[in-house]
Amino acid sequence: MVSAFTPSDIYFMNEAYKQALLALAEEEIPVGAVVVCGNQIVARAYNQTEKLHDVTAHAEMLAITSAANYLHGKYLNACTLYVTLEPCLMCAGALAWAQIGRLVYGASDMKRGYSLMPHLVLHPKTKVLRGIMAEENELLLSEFFRKLRN
Amino acid sequence: MVSAFTPSDIYFMNEAYKQALLALAEEEIPVGAVVVCGNQIVARAYNQTEKLHDVTAHAEMLAITSAANYLHGKYLNACTLYVTLEPCLMCAGALAWAQIGRLVYGASDMKRGYSLMPHLVLHPKTKVLRGIMAEENELLLSEFFRKLRN
Numbered sequence: 001m002v003s004a005f006t007p008s009d010i011y012f013m014n015e016a017y018k019q020a021l022l023a024l025a026e027e028e029i030p031v032g033a034v035v036v037c038g039n040q041i042v043a044r045a046y047n048q049t050e051k052l053h054d055v056t057a058h059a060e061m062l063a064i065t066s067a068a069n070y071l072h073g074k075y076l077n078a079c080t081l082y083v084t085l086e087p088c089l090m091c092a093g094a095l096a097w098a099q100i101g102r103l104v105y106g107a108s109d110m111k112r113g114y115s116l117m118p119h120l121v122l123h124p125k126t127k128v129l130r131g132i133m134a135e136e137n138e139l140l141l142s143e144f145f146r147k148l149r150n
Numbered sequence: 151m152v153s154a155f156t157p158s159d160i161y162f163m164n165e166a167y168k169q170a171l172l173a174l175a176e177e178e179i180p181v182g183a184v185v186v187c188g189n190q191i192v193a194r195a196y197n198q199t200e201k202l203h204d205v206t207a208h209a210e211m212l213a214i215t216s217a218a219n220y221l222h223g224k225y226l227n228a229c230t231l232y233v234t235l236e237p238c239l240m241c242a243g244a245l246a247w248a249q250i251g252r253l254v255y256g257a258s259d260m261k262r263g264y265s266l267m268p269h270l271v272l273h274p275k276t277k278v279l280r281g282i283m284a285e286e287n288e289l290l291l292s293e294f295f296r297k298l299r300n
Binding site: 071072096 | 199200202203204205206207211214215218219221222223224225238239240241242243244246247248267268269271
């Protein structure tokens, strides 16, 4: 899989990681996302479920809404979503409706990841790349949960 | 299934239907939802995906966000969501995160409904009731799509 990464992919995943750090600073589960269209970031977002008291305020959902708002169109088939953690079913469902062109995620989510489903959840045309900065993104999450437990 | 309905269920589904009519009036796919907590409606919403250029703006998503905002808490385990159409995967994923106590839906969605998935998508404690005003809700949708095609 690593061979399919480009330097741009790493750059944009790092931007998503910076968003996750913003979540961390606000004591949110540290997940960040950016939406890229034509090599330009059109949306940045991080998880805000605690602050907004809203389970739908995942980084991906906020990024999709923000990108669609910026682009004045609800279909994101010319865009890539970079997110530090594998999307859950809700977010994958939203990405399917948005017909996202490409999904790039870092860490896998072994409990809540959409890929645990045996059926295709994303749009059939969506390309998926996973594992960029997987360890860094995992560490951010595991440290967060370790501190939360203590 | 019909035996499990109560007059309250029919009343609240009718309120969800009224929301769907508001969507119809704005040329949106006519789906409406209400969230009920302690026999009181705490949120009303209808599909606004076209108006907001946002695939995440399904009636259920907007209702969940609105209810959580009203209740100052993100868990809706003491609430019932009434929606005219079976939720899609995105909305079912959101309902799972919200740990909705009860889901009551009208028409089944044979193409995009969450129940097409072989795995449990909702929270294991969520009770589900379906089929209230199913024909009425189906008719609203089929008429909408018929007019759209002509």
